[in-house]
């Protein structure tokens with residue numbers, strides 16, 4: 001268990017598609033999930049925000065994400081998560097990322113999704129998500145495909161520094 005350095009925008013590892021995990025119940029996946037959780041919690045206590053992290057952000061190109069968002073209805077590790085259904089209804093929101101913490105990007109996401117994943121005991125699960133949890137899962141699963149929120153910008157003007165966003169009342 002340890003806090004890892006978070007790769008920053010510009011690091012080519014963030015653009016790589018990650019490998020499927022062969023054995024979700026292995027000790028190495030358990031250790032990776034613990035590092036992700038430690039790193040997420042350390043980032044949040046230092047920065048005051050953050051609810052999800054993906055393995056490539058700590059330099060591990062494997063399909064594992066960790067969510068810690070009890071208020072949005074879920075906390076835990078998802079191995080090989082896959083969006084199997086999504087609503088036609090979409091929502092626009094300002095999205096942030098540990099890999100560019102000073103920048104927000106306005107993106108469009110499906111309002112509701114259904115995700116299949118394995119947990120750390122290797123059991124296959126289904127999660128139906130709406131609202132914040134839906135957006136968060138889409139952001140983290142994008143990381144596993146080497147896709148960052150900056151590529152999802154809805155327009156060339158869809159960027160805001162966090163400082164300016166807060167000055168504007170997080171609208």
Ligand SMILES: [Zn+2]
Pocket residue numbers: 096097098099139143
């Ligand atoms: Zn991110």
